[in-house]
Amino acid sequence: MLTHRTPLLLLLTLVAFSAMAPFGHALAGGPCIVETSIVDDRKFKADICLPNPNGPDFEMGFDLEFHLDPENPGSLVNLTVPCVGFSVEVMDAAAIADVESRLPDPANQSIDPALPLRVTIEPPVACGLEFEDDYDAEFDADNLVWNPQSPYRLMKAPIGGSYRNITAQVDAGSVRARGCGGTFSEFVLVVDQLQDYASETVAAFADLGITIGNAAIGPTASTTLGNDRSVSQSAFAAGNYAEAIARLDDMDAHCGALGGPALPNRWRSARDLENLEGEVVSRSGHLKFLLGRLNGDP
Structure with missing residues (x-):
């Protein structure tokens, strides 16, 4: 407290x-x-x-x-x-x-x-x-x-x-x-006050990569989500923000399909489980916000 x-x-x-x-x-x-x-x-x-x-x-x-x-x-x-x-x-x-x-x-x-x-x-x-x-x-x-x-x-x-x-x-x-x-x-x-979307996006992709690299995520899930992240980041680097967002949408869909033993997705008040699926989706959602601003969203 x-x-x-x-x-x-x-x-x-x-x-x-x-x-x-x-x-x-x-x-x-x-x-x-x-x-x-x-x-x-x-x-x-x-x-x-x-x-x-x-x-x-x-x-x-x-x-x-x-x-x-x-x-x-x-x-x-x-x-x-x-x-x-x-x-x-x-x-x-x-x-x-x-x-x-x-x-x-x-x-x-x-x-x-x-x-x-x-x-x-x-x-x-x-x-x-x-x-x-x-x-x-x-x-x-x-x-x-x-x-x-x-x-x-x-x-x-x-x-x-x-x-x-x-x-x-x-x-x-x-x-x-x-x-x-x-x-x-x-x-x-x-x-x-700063709103430096490009720099924030680079940092957010790095943060997402760290989360996906958590040892509790199974190898197949880690590879799948890592590929989604890499393709999205490449689209961002090329200035194709809509494509970068679409590839993060793919990541979210994969999270929904992989949630479970391969991608821990449960939280409980005993605080003995790590809800990595929720944290990956959270980081993906913030990245899509940043990319949307780069793409002209209000």
């Missing part, structure tokens, strides 16, 4: 263990609350409103959507609000400084004062949450304004660890940033 968390966070953590449990006190414009629920047996949803002593309330939605295979009941187990282990905090100056020091590019990436919120997902061990493949995460930030080539990015880190850019999409609404992953725990939305 992070020592800088405030009593507000502790209260929110307790409240989050009840579906649709409101938090907050009445403000001049009405109640400011956090509501949590499970939707369609596969999505954790949090509607967040937290008081801002210096202006309008901080408002956003946070969703985690898991894969649920009707033919495989074990693909998602024990998805309940308590078992997600959700908490959210308004970060103070010290917490913001700590987060920014752990970003991939601290000189150019920062927390927007308009949304200094950090979401933490730490499923309790005893709850037995289990899922296969990757989950989709989304920040829907009502406080922020979307513009084409938006600089907002979704970042994820293990508790107290280094953040990684998992942005796969940034849409209007007001700002909706999406990504995916196979592990948890801290999520923040940041502003990236």
Whole structure:
């Protein structure tokens, strides 16, 4: 548990263990609350409103959507609000400084004062949450304004660890940033002032290669995914960004087919398994975002 968390966070953590449990006190414009629920047996949803002593309330939605295979009941187990282990905090100056020091590019990436919120997902061990493949995460930030080539990015880190850019999409609404992953725990939305897509893409291909090279991935799966990566990177080097994206789509399809003993694809709250399929797809999704920006996507 992070020592800088405030009593507000502790209260929110307790409240989050009840579906649709409101938090907050009445403000001049009405109640400011956090509501949590499970939707369609596969999505954790949090509607967040937290008081801002210096202006309008901080408002956003946070969703985690898991894969649920009707033919495989074990693909998602024990998805309940308590078992997600959700908490959210308004970060103070010290917490913001700590987060920014752990970003991939601290000189150019920062927390927007308009949304200094950090979401933490730490499923309790005893709850037995289990899922296969990757989950989709989304920040829907009502406080922020979307513009084409938006600089907002979704970042994820293990508790107290280094953040990684998992942005796969940034849409209007007001700002909706999406990504995916196979592990948890801290999520923040940041502003990236530099946006050097070419350099970021080179680094992202290297990161993907390291992940594919994990010894826990079987040789056939490693070779298949490695070939997909190489063909995509060659297309990127030739300036054919659409082709590079298409080859990463192939990789995602191969991940779906190979998930299992050859490509470990399960996470559980005991934290004794490594969901490499989810992490490969997460890195592929971020690469497609970068390539899309190079190709002119807004």
